[in-house]
Amino acid sequence: MHVSLNVVLAEDDKDYQEIFNNALTEVNIPTSLTVVSDGVELMNILKSPDSPAYNIVVLDINMPKKDGLECLREIRQDKKLSNTFSVILTSSLDPVIQANAIDAGANLFLTKPEDFDEYVEAVRKILTSDWQLKLPIYF
Numbered sequence: 001m002h003v004s005l006n007v008v009l010a011e012d013d014k015d016y017q018e019i020f021n022n023a024l025t026e027v028n029i030p031t032s033l034t035v036v037s038d039g040v041e042l043m044n045i046l047k048s049p050d051s052p053a054y055n056i057v058v059l060d061i062n063m064p065k066k067d068g069l070e071c072l073r074e075i076r077q078d079k080k081l082s083n084t085f086s087v088i089l090t091s092s093l094d095p096v097i098q099a100n101a102i103d104a105g106a107n108l109f110l111t112k113p114e115d116f117d118e119y120v121e122a123v124r125k126i127l128t129s130d131w132q133l134k135l136p137i138y139f
Contacts, residue, residue: 004030023123039066076105
């Protein structure tokens with residue numbers, strides 16, 4: 001029996017969606033991936049009684065309708081979702097954005113790598129982090 005992680009990726013850029021999915025294949029850890037393109041869609045899925053319990057939520061910051069930080073705050077305020085391991089994966093290098101993400105409740109903050117091999121390693125970090133630990137981790 002294979003235990004699979006349930007991961008939801010909130011990313012509006014189709015290229016990054018594909019890169020994440022390809023990196024996930026390279027990491028070769030049993031994972032069920034759900035991809036959404038905006039924050040409203042993410043929160044609808046997370047709050048749906050028909051959705052599986054997600055182990056990990058990976059959020060881009062800049063998304064239409066509702067940005068990643070808004071979603072993160074909403075996740076942390078929701079009793080059923082508040083313990084979900086939440087990762088910010090963004091192209092921003094701004095330390096203020098990183099601080100805001102950690103303040104909003106991110107467990108892990110990663111900058112999107114330019115190189116595919118580095119992206120694979122970022123996805124590996126996401127999946128192999130002690131996602132039951134609720135402290136912020138910086139990479």
